[in-house]
Amino acid sequence: MAEQPDSSGRAFGLELFRLDGRAAIVTGGGGALGTAMARGLANAGASVLVVDRDERAAEATVGLLREGGADAFAVPADVTDETAVEATVARAVDRWGRLDILINSAGIGARGAAADYERARWEQVLSINLTGTFLFCRAAGNVMLEAGDGRIVNIASIAGLVGYQGNPAYLASKGGVVQLTRALAVEWATRGVRVNAIAPGVIASPMVAVQVSREPEFYDAFRARHPVGRFGQAQELVGPALFLCSDASSFVTGHILAVDGGYTAM
Secondary structure, eight states: OOOOOOOSOOOOSGGGGOOTTOEEEEETTTSHHHHHHHHHHHHTTOEEEEEESSHHHHHHHHHHHHHTTOOEEEEEOOTTOHHHHHHHHHHHHHHHSOOOEEEEOOOOOOOOOGGGOOHHHHHHHHIIIIIHHHHHHHHHHHHHHHHTOEEEEEEOOGGGTSOOTTOHHHHHHHHHHHHHHHHHHHHHGGGTEEEEEEEEOOBOOHHHHHHHHHOHHHHHHHHHTSTTSSOBOGGGGHHHHHHHHSGGGTTOOSOEEEESTTGGGO
16 A cells, blocks of 8 residues: 655755754864864854864864854863763753754874784874764763654764775774664664764865875875765755755665765765
């Protein structure tokens, strides 16, 4: 028997992507990726708390959001500091009385051969990329679970889906983010909280530019592995983020959305 037409009054157009009245936190919001996604959320109507350990970078992002008329403020915080994470989430709830969206964009990379990769570097990358993501997911998730509604988007990477040389801690951390996303999505699926991840290919940014200057041949080969023949731009994450943060993706959870110019299709 065919399903009956939907007569619930749900939206069917671009309004599905609107975030009016929603409150969001974006970690790593002072970086290129975080700034782009924070602007996307704000332009769709959300209020945004920008988190970054670099206070000046966070404030710069907030300035851009406010220029567009958004309600936004910055909190300098270390995502690995459990007390700071809890306090940051509490500030969002204190200001807006709710928390609807979390984008975990804070992360670092530290390339190096596995045979002599320093333990301190390994622990730093895992602590920021994976533990920091978990701490914000847990703190924000508890607020969302109580409300019975919420969207979490973790920024993973193609490094969490495929292997390549010279970045063992980054690959391990992003693989962990992929599995953390799936674990939370399954655990919270019946409680109104959707958890998904975006897995970007190489996205042009100041941080990546530094690495390219250090290893031009490696990155030339890496670029060639992207079927579209180029690296991505930060703004190309905005559409995917809006999709996963909005009602447009209401039946999507536990999904890892590759935004990679076709890299993982190879």
